[in-house]
Amino acid sequence: MNGFDYLSGVTTLELDVGLCNGCRMCLNVCPHQVFAMHDKQAAIVALDKCMECGACALNCAEGAIKVDSGVGCAAGLIYEWWRTVRPFKGSNKPSSCC
Amino acid sequence: MGRVPAITTTLTAADRFGAWKARWGIGRLQYAVPPGLYAIGSPNPESPVVVTANYKMSYDLVRKHLDGRDVWLLVLETEGINVWCAAGKGTFGTAELVNRIRMTGLSSFVTHRRLLLPLLGAAGVAAHHVESATGFKVRFAAIRAQDLGTYLDNGQRTTEAMRQLTFTAAERLVLTPVEIVHGMGINAWLLPPLFLVGAFGHGSFSAVGGMWAVVAYLGAFLAGALLTPLFLPWLPTRSFAIKGGILGMMWAAVLHAIAGTDWSVADMLAAGLVLPSVAAFVALNFTGSTPFTSRSGVKKEMRLSLPAIGIACAAGLVVWITDFILRVGAAL
Structure with a gap:
């Protein structure tokens, strides 16, 4: 490319x-x-x-x-990080990338 | 052998309007067609089988480019997500393809055992596993649906050009509306307080002052969400945050030139710190829409740029709000 x-x-x-x-x-x-x-x-x-x-x-x-493949967008990575630190781990919504 | 729905290759005004709405994020996650096997033209047991996702925009694009041909179209359940993103998530994947081949009884409709897949689906589909599970050989035909016709005409051969990604200005621009629409969801929370601080910035209420604060912010947002994608290859450095930050800085300078005659030093500092950091953050988010950024690259860029963006933005806001409090205090 x-x-x-x-x-x-x-x-x-x-x-x-x-x-x-x-x-x-x-x-x-x-x-x-x-x-x-x-x-x-x-x-x-x-x-x-x-x-x-x-x-x-x-x-x-x-x-x-x-x-090491996986979600490569900033929003997705912030969301992944958020899921590891947030106190409530109830919902499991997919990242908002696409 | 069962019955298969026949579909047309002509897109209607409703299809085009649907695609336009999806580009603007309206009902995008529900824009899907039922998965399954479809007939284009009058396919026979020798006709090729093309596989795609059940995002309606993908399905429409593929059938449009198969106009005038006799082809089987196998649509996978990707929950209304395009091939590239669904492959990354694994829904355009080996398990779904194997399952869909069985559920549709594909092997009773065709005598050959070949499937034509979009090349960007390879991130989700392991060809050798599909073959051992179903007997069907997977061929990753081309990246773009528009190359399907040429591919079928030249004896199902993939040329180098069909395997190469592009990211033209038009391809970049078409991705920006959804970024802008999603961003506006967050902006809706930020704009009222921005308006109020801007409006009271000179001690007494001024709607014009509030409006300028809103315009300043929206300009920085668009520098990141619209101008960074548009000028992407010409902006310096490989960092999306720096590309966006440069445009944010330019926007702060433009704003100062057209509306900054009465700016204090605090105003200039605040604009020079907050506007580039807003544009840098929004631009960083565009990495997710490009076909060339890697996960490790985005991680590294976030690790380096997010602290800088956060500190610059916080410092600018502290200067602006301190100045605001001092002015309001002085006016009382």
Whole structure:
């Protein structure tokens, strides 16, 4: 995605090349072209483009990819934090993101 | 083999009005169609199966771009949420897809075993699990529904462009009304006290003074909710809070130029601290609407910027309200 970059050096994406079977699924599902093939195996070529959506890890049948994915909006994170600190934990409304 | 509802590919004025209302947050969470299997054109057992969410705007967009084709449309129960957000929540997910394939009896309608999914649904659907559970192979076809036609015409091949996200000015702008509408829900609580402090700011009541306080705040809010998204790629730094803060600072300068002839030092300090922090906070919230911010990135930015925003905003309010109390006291 040209023209848009978010903070660098923060993503939790990890690829264990030793487990990769070269199926290319991570290349197929990544909307930011984070992966490329090197010697019939996947490699991370644009780490800072990762938005931690989790599509690659979920679709890696070999379990070679790990990423801490989840709600990535400020309102959602404030809500998550609020749920951990508020005194009354009765209702369980989903976050207001979307 | 049961019966399947046939649907049209032409959007009516009611569909367009419904989409417009959803963009403005009116009934957005109830804007849904029943999940299930639908027929577009006259599909046969060889026809492709396209999968989408039951948010009516998603469903409308997909059927519109399948005009003139014979296709099965499998609509998942995502509780009226779009594909991308529902995939993140897991409702556009493996379990729902497997369940919907079984409930609709899809395998009795088609002889092939291929499903075409939106690429952004991959965050919720594990293709290999769907295949082992149902025998259906998942293909993540394209990000945008508008590419479905080309995808089907060129032998179901995904080009690089179909896999690349975009975030054009039009794509950013269309997301702003709902941010503004949601923000106004909070603003409704802030504006009356702002008006009162502004109105009494010069010792005696002045409706014009109150109005300027409201205008100052709403300007800062719009700097974050409308102008930051619009000018996003051209604003300096990668931090949404700083982008918004810069526009908030510019708004404070504009306000001073058009209405600040009688501003005290306290007024200037208050405007220079509160308006940028309001714009920065609202801009930070737009991270949730973009397709390129990461959870870890947003966490880091919040950790760095929220204390700064809070301190600046509190300091500005203390200056403004202290000045207000001193002036009211002096007038008595």
